[in-house]
Amino acid sequence: MNKITNRQVICDTLLEAAGTDEDIVVVCSDSRGSASLSAFAEKYPAQFVEMGIAEQNLVTVSAGLASCGKKVFAASPACFLSTRSYEQAKVDVAYSKANVTLIGISGGVSYGALGMTHHSCQDIAAFAALPDMRVYLPSDRFQTARLMEALLQDSLPAYVRVSRSATEDVYGEDMDFTLNRANVLMEGEDILLVACGEMVPAAFQAGKILQEKGCSVGLLDMYCVKPMDEETLLAAARKAKVVVTVEEHSPYGGLGSMVAQAISAHCPRKVVNLALPDGHLVGGTNTEIFAHYGLDAEGIARACQEAMEECNI
């Protein structure tokens, strides 16, 4: 069981890069601890800006810093970053094409028991709708590291959502990674699973369950929700009979909506969207919430079987 969180990986990547690049700046909103960025603040205090609990200011000040050549990484809980400071993200980061990477920590239902105020199940829909904003939900620690390394090399706006807890490994140190290219984890002809973020390990386990039952399963890790890798998606979807999307998000405007939009336009077939419901969510740990709504390996496998039965596969 992996114990290293994706937020820790983000800090490690930034620590390594900041040593040779003084323009890298981390900005937090009393969130350095939650973001695992305390080590960065201690090692590079001159490259760390504390904004206090003021997410609007966090984002606009980050854009102001970027306008003067800084490479800014602004980290705050995804629930606040994607709602309280949404207009700042739209205007100051996306519209002005600022070199700011917004890091939404403790995304989705990471803060499960804290209630809806602390959930961010609308962030994909919100940020994907902003022109010039990219949306990434890396799955495991290896992919998170490669993604951060890639984002350090460019100067465009991005939103990265990570979970609070550690995610099971899907890849290894030698993983293939190309920015904006989905990772093909399984190839199959009955069903295609498309997942992002923390749902990828669960979908991977679900894929194994289905394979054991004799099903031919494909699985895509669509960590790059926007720009979505339509080429890889459509190539895999054309081989499959049913497509099932899995995301830690509302059923509207997220990965499922975007996958369905692409598939219905280019290679129509049944698309089933597994997501959190449009409603007040049950309280509990994220693991308990996932199980409750069928977003664990067994639930995903079950939903896939039902979808195949409906299609007489």
Add this chain to the structure above:
Amino acid sequence: MDELTKKAYRLRRDIIEEVYRSSAGHVGGDLSVIDILTVLYFRVMHVSPENWDSPDRDRFFLSKGHCADALYMVLGEKGFFDKQEAIETFSAYGSRFIGHPNTEVPGIEMNSGSLGHGLALGVGAALAAKMDGRDYRTYVVLGDGEMAEGSNYEAMMAASHYNLDNLCATVDWNRLQISGATRDVMCSDDLGEKFASFGWNVIPVEDGNDCGQLLEAYEQAAAVKGRPSVLIAHTIKGKGVSFMEDNKSWHHGVMTKEQYEAAVRELEEVCNE
């Protein structure tokens, strides 16, 4: 009349041309803020087409972005682009001279127009200067109606927390906004006290349409160390065109041909004095 004030009046004449041709813009605020912009761009700030690519240029953010019409005239006059193009195409289909500052127009640092963003952009630019040990200064111009936006107070807090003495804000305090008197819409009479309580050095400018007073205030601001400064510039909305002065209906009013001709006559009289 001194040359700077005369320049501001000539720019008023340009603004009238621009907004009349387009039937767009925010003429009342343009005419209240134009002296502030003129003093900043022609006396105070070190920014021009020649040093635009230099990291040491002074930074400017127009937080009350709806007065882009006025800013375009100043930037055109400064040589960033052909001013006549802005006059002729302002708000027209396909024009880069849209109703709020945008970075497709040379001389604009960042897009703005949604109120309550400029001060925080300024905090970011001023922080970057401190980090890099650069001497440039950052100027932000806000409206008084805009001060109802809560994000301004987050930025005020941060500017003072980080002792940003390289940041200078100006509030174009013309006391009117789209619905009426700012005092009635959301009172900001004690704006100076608010800034002071947030740790800012506050410089009231009795006549914010007087270039001499503004220049003196900016010199004072630059001399203050350890904290940010703000000019509370008491201006008159619609200043320079008598029928527009202090009248809320000219927040974004559109002139008839007769009104346009009267405005031009009045402004040209001053310019030809």
